[in-house]
Amino acid sequence: MDxxxxxxxxxxxxxxxxxxMHSTIEHWIDELVDHVDDAQESTEFQAWLDVQSxxxxxxxxxxxxxxxxxxxxxxxxxxxxxxxDFERHVQKSEQAIWIWAPIISKRCPKCENAPSYHEQIDxxxxxxxxxxxxKGLVGxxxxxxxxxxxxxxEPLPELETAATxxxxxxxxxxxxxxxxxxxxxxIVEADEWEYGAAMGVCKYRCIHSFHPVVExxxxxxxxxxxxxxxxxxxxxxxxxxxxxxxxxxKREVEAEAVAYIVGRYxxxxxxxxxxxxxxxxxxxSAVIQERLGRISSTAQExxxxxxx
Numbered sequence: 074m075d076x077x078x079x080x081x082x083x084x085x086x087x088x089x090x091x092x093x094m095h096s097t098i099e100h101w102i103d104e105l106v107d108h109v110d111d112a113q114e115s116t117e118f119q120a121w122l123d124v125q126s127x128x129x130x131x132x133x134x135x136x137x138x139x140x141x142x143x144x145x146x147x148x149x150x151x152x153x154x155x156x157x158d159f160e161r162h163v164q165k166s167e168q169a170i171w172i173w174a175p176i177i178s179k180r181c182p183k184c185e186n187a188p189s190y191h192e193q194i195d196x197x198x199x200x201x202x203x204x205x206x207x208k209g210l211v212g213x214x215x216x217x218x219x220x221x222x223x224x225x226x227e228p229l230p231e232l233e234t235a236a237t238x239x240x241x242x243x244x245x246x247x248x249x250x251x252x253x254x255x256x257x258x259x260i261v262e263a264d265e266w267e268y269g270a271a272m273g274v275c276k277y278r279c280i281h282s283f284h285p286v287v288e289x290x291x292x293x294x295x296x297x298x299x300x301x302x303x304x305x306x307x308x309x310x311x312x313x314x315x316x317x318x319x320x321x322x323k324r325e326v327e328a329e330a331v332a333y334i335v336g337r338y339x340x341x342x343x344x345x346x347x348x349x350x351x352x353x354x355x356x357x358s359a360v361i362q363e364r365l366g367r368i369s370s371t372a373q374e375x376x377x378x379x380x381x
Contacts, residue, residue, distance in 0.1 A: 084171040133369035135172040142170045146220040161226030169217035179206040185362045187211045240296035247302045250378040256309045257284045268291045273301040275308035285309035300332050307331035310371050334372040
């Protein structure tokens with residue numbers, strides 16, 4: 074299946090659903106790697122970023138699954154969540170969207186499995202009985218969600234994607250959460266800027282706090298300044314311990330992708346972003362998957378800091 078041209082996928086066959094969900098994600102990643110050879114902007118990658126900006130709380134595997142099955146999805150929830158929490162009902166004949174749901178259960182402190190599987194593998198841990206074990210993640214199971222477009226009922230409340238509706242306040246909030254993110258930030262006036270055409274830089278280790286130092290050039294365009302700060306924060310979070318120049322070049326794309334996601338989430342116009350993935354052309358699909366995971370988790374960390 075060529076998912077660059079397909080509009081949606083489905084996982085309706087119960088017997089094969091588990092394997093198909095895994096293989097479809099792997100196929101999408103492999104196609105992404107194939108696109109890199111062109112050194113062209115990857116529309117599939119940007120489409121994934123569009124979905125990720127709307128579903129920042131989901132894992133990157135689930136945002137890929139959402140994109141593949143319902144490319145125009147904007148807000149998803151389970152059947153009962155729509156009914157009980159939002160007073161909306163899934164319309165008849167709508168096709169469910171399959172994602173991974175975590176399985177939380179009491180788990181063995183040694184093998185970290187649920188009691189039933191702990192017994193099957195003959196784990197020798199017996200210091201405390203299962204009823205005293207703490208709960209934790211023991212696996213994942215396929216589950217279904219539906220997009221708001223598949224439901225009807227009470228209108229959803231208007232969400233303030235940007236708290237006050239202007240990028241100026243976002244710049245203020247970005248400076249306020251810097252310490253929470255472990256970053257020292259400075260906005261430097263244009264006549265004092267020492268970095269030429271660069272709009273922002275991420276330097277290493279403040280002598281007092283040992284935090285990475287982000288500096289951005291002051292400008293009238295506050296939306297542009299906000300995106301620059303997000304980009305440099307991403308560098309601080311992603312690249313602080315990376316010394317290899319080739320790898321740092323590869324992660325430049327990751328930082329730009331994080332800025333795209335967070336900017337889109339706060340309704341900034343990031344349409345000028347371009348994602349050229351030639352730097353990734355020698356990476357296999359497992360490494361690309363790891364990069365997507367870093368992008369997803371870093372964007373989520375910045376968004377949650379700004380929303381808290």
